[in-house]
Amino acid sequence: MSDPNPLPEYDQPPVVEVALAIEFKQSVNFGALDLGQFATAWEDILPCAEERPLLPRMGLPAEDLLDTLFEIEETASNPPRLWLQNDSGDRVTQIQHDRLVVNWRKGESEVEYPRYGTIRESMQTSWHRLTAECSKLGHNEPVPFLCEVQYINHFGENQGWNSPQSTARLIVPWRGMGDDAFLPQNHLSSFGLHCHFPEERDGWLTIDGWNSDSPESKMMTLSLTSRGRALSEDLDSALNFMDTAHVWIVRGFTAVTTSEAHKLWRRKQ
Numbered sequence: 001m002s003d004p005n006p007l008p009e010y011d012q013p014p015v016v017e018v019a020l021a022i023e024f025k026q027s028v029n030f031g032a033l034d035l036g037q038f039a040t041a042w043e044d045i046l047p048c049a050e051e052r053p054l055l056p057r058m059g060l061p062a063e064d065l066l067d068t069l070f071e072i073e074e075t076a077s078n079p080p081r082l083w084l085q086n087d088s089g090d091r092v093t094q095i096q097h098d099r100l101v102v103n104w105r106k107g108e109s110e111v112e113y114p115r116y117g118t119i120r121e122s123m124q125t126s127w128h129r130l131t132a133e134c135s136k137l138g139h140n141e142p143v144p145f146l147c148e149v150q151y152i153n154h155f156g157e158n159q160g161w162n163s164p165q166s167t168a169r170l171i172v173p174w175r176g177m178g179d180d181a182f183l184p185q186n187h188l189s190s191f192g193l194h195c196h197f198p199e200e201r202d203g204w205l206t207i208d209g210w211n212s213d214s215p216e217s218k219m220m221t222l223s224l225t226s227r228g229r230a231l232s233e234d235l236d237s238a239l240n241f242m243d244t245a246h247v248w249i250v251r252g253f254t255a256v257t258t259s260e261a262h263k264l265w266r267r268k269q
Contacts, residue, residue, distance in 0.1 A: 007247060008254040011266035014159045014222075015113050016106040017152040020123045022230075022238050023058045025145035027098045032079040034137055038095050039084060041133050042126075046084035046093055054081050054096050058146045058227060093126045100142070102126050116246050120239065127235050144230040144238035147203075149245035151253070155220040160264045164189045164211055167220060170261040171209060188212070193256065197248065203228020203241060205248045207256055222256075224249045 039049040081096040090111050092103035102123045104114060131141050155161035160170055167174045167189060174191055190210035197203045203226060211220040226245035230237040254262070 006269050007250045008262075009268045010262070011268060013113055013265055014153040014155055015151055016154045017103060017150075018113075018116070018119050019101055019103045019148070019150045020119060020242055021058070021099060021101040021148040021150075022123075022127070022142075022144045023146040023148075024098050024100075025143040025233065026140075027078070028134060028139050028142055030079055030097045030139070034133075034139075035079055035082045035095075037137060038082055038130070038133055041129050042084045042093060046086050046091065048085045048087065048089075050083050051080040052083045052094075054078065055094070055099060055101070057098065058148060091122065093122070095130065100126060100130055120242065123242070124235070124239070143233045144235060145233075146227065147230055147238050147241040147245070148225065148227045149242050149249060150223065150225045151249050153222040153224075153253070155222065156218070160261060161211075161220045162218070167209075167211065170220075170258055171222075172256050172258055174209070197228065197244070201228070201241075201244055202231070203245065205245070205252050207252055209256075222253070224253055 035051070043049075078097040081094055081099075083092065083094055085092045088111070089107055090105050092101075092105060094101035094103070100123075102119060104119050104122075106113070134141055155166075155170060160166065171191070173193065174189070188211060190208070192209075193207040195205055197205070205224065205226045207222070207224050209220065209222045212218065226248055228241055228245070230241055254267075
């Protein structure tokens with residue numbers, strides 16, 4: 001039976017990066033030598049490995065100074081983040097003591113967005129590889145706690161944006177300025193929106209938009225980020241949250257963008 005309320009879909013969406021992340025309930029005591037073991041476990045699909053600084057904790061809105069101090073202590077005592085990617089750079093898995101992140105990135109390769117289901121499968125594969133390697137190394141299996149889904153979109157001339165004045169044509173909440181052309185035309189502009197999920201689903205959606213007017217990067221960025229708790233301590237619960245977050249991001253993206261923009265991106269439904 002077909003879905004009576006199918007998600008909006010676009011032939012040419014402006015998305016340039018998608019990230020799915022699971023933060024663990026407790027840190028795993030990785031050692032520096034473990035990173036080499038993880039790199040070997042992924043080298044058949046992600047042969048390019050490098051070290052990068054640790055990502056900050058996802059956290060919740062109630063974070064305070066003690067959380068910040070704890071984060072500083074963790075950064076000093078844990079090995080760096082392991083960044084694994086394929087030869088083209090469009091598929092990435094990131095591993096650190098408290099986090100697993102899977103990315104798809106458009107970058108300069110201009111590859112077609114593979115859709116959420118494919119990236120979700122990459123998270124499943126990476127999680128199973130991670131837990132298998134943790135078992136081999138004698139570490140406790142990671143336990144999902146916080147989850148995050150992020151979509152980053154770039155609007156340039158091909159997506160209907162070429163100046164701050166274009167923003168009102170593409171973004172519903174942005175009305176522009178009624179200043180009688182007093183302020184300069186190359187100003188920077190931004191907007192933000194934050195909303196919580198219904199009570200039965202712990203999480204929220206944040207939408208941020210801003211433009212850049214530098215000669216090298218003249219575009220607008222629209223970032224949609226959803227974060228919340230896994231309802232139980234297993235991968236299925238984490239994926240269930242991500243599925244909910246994906247729906248909110250897609251519908252939220254459609255809600256804040258105009259019908260004119262949808263035509264430019266060839267909306268199918």
